[in-house]
Every structure is written in C-alpha cells, then in structure tokens.
Amino acid sequence: MDKQTLGEFRELLNLQLEELLQEAGKTVSEMNEENVNFADPTDRASLESDRNFELRIRDRERKLISKIRQALERIDDGSYGHCESCDVEISPERLRARPVTTLCIECKTEQERLERIG
Incomplete structure (x- = not known):
C-alpha cells in the first residue's frame, strides 16, 4: 500500500x-x-x-x-492492510468499510462459517 x-x-x-x-x-x-x-x-x-x-x-x-x-x-x-491469517493484502474497499479489520474478506468469511458450525 x-x-x-x-x-x-x-x-x-x-x-x-x-x-x-x-x-x-x-x-x-x-x-x-x-x-x-x-x-x-x-x-x-x-x-x-x-x-x-x-x-x-x-x-x-x-x-x-x-x-x-x-x-x-x-x-x-x-x-x-495485510491479513493476519493469510498475509494477503486486504482490499482498500474492505479497509474503507472497516478500517480496523485484520482479516481479508475470504478469511473473515471462513472465520464466521466456523463460528456458526461450532
């Protein structure tokens, strides 16, 4: 960035x-x-x-x-701006929507999926 x-x-x-x-x-x-x-x-x-x-x-x-x-x-x-899980650069659009985020959208989606399971 x-x-x-x-x-x-x-x-x-x-x-x-x-x-x-x-x-x-x-x-x-x-x-x-x-x-x-x-x-x-x-x-x-x-x-x-x-x-x-x-x-x-x-x-x-x-x-x-x-x-x-x-x-x-x-x-x-x-x-x-780097995902703490996979170290991929987090998109500027995601950072603008949630500037404190530490996860890229893919890792956050996976985290939420795992939380729903259990």
Whole structure:
C-alpha cells in the first residue's frame, strides 16, 4: 500500500478516534449532571435503564477505540492492510468499510462459517 493511501487511512482512523473520545467525555459529564432523586420509582427505573443502555454503547465504543489504536500501530509498523491469517493484502474497499479489520474478506468469511458450525 502506498504512503498516500496509508495517510488517508491514518487520517480516517484518527478522526474516528477523536469522535469516540469526545462522545465518551460527554457521557461522563452528562452522567455526573444527572444525579437527581426521583420521587417516582418508575422515573428512576427509566433513568437507570437509559444509563445501562448508554454504558453498553460506551463499552462497545471503548473496544472500538482499542481496535483503532491497534490499527494505527499497524500503520506505524508497516503491517496495516495485510491479513493476519493469510498475509494477503486486504482490499482498500474492505479497509474503507472497516478500517480496523485484520482479516481479508475470504478469511473473515471462513472465520464466521466456523463460528456458526461450532
């Protein structure tokens, strides 16, 4: 993969990372502001349900942040864009769709097939 394309992926990954970190910061500040007591238990339950949902989303985003950082490290060490299973170059189209991917489409398809079997 040429330097210009790698630079484009680095920029894309850094942009995604920045957006995720900003969202995480907003969530923390919003949760700190929501320390209110509700007289109605239903309102309290609703707030707790919303918080749990928000925390599940943030946990998924935390995992994505880790994957983005790993992808940036692969760009730095020169292994970005190569399948970790078969070492074939991953197509730029696949990387644009999922820039943190570590598997080519064939290996990912096989991995999913094996997971369904068992």
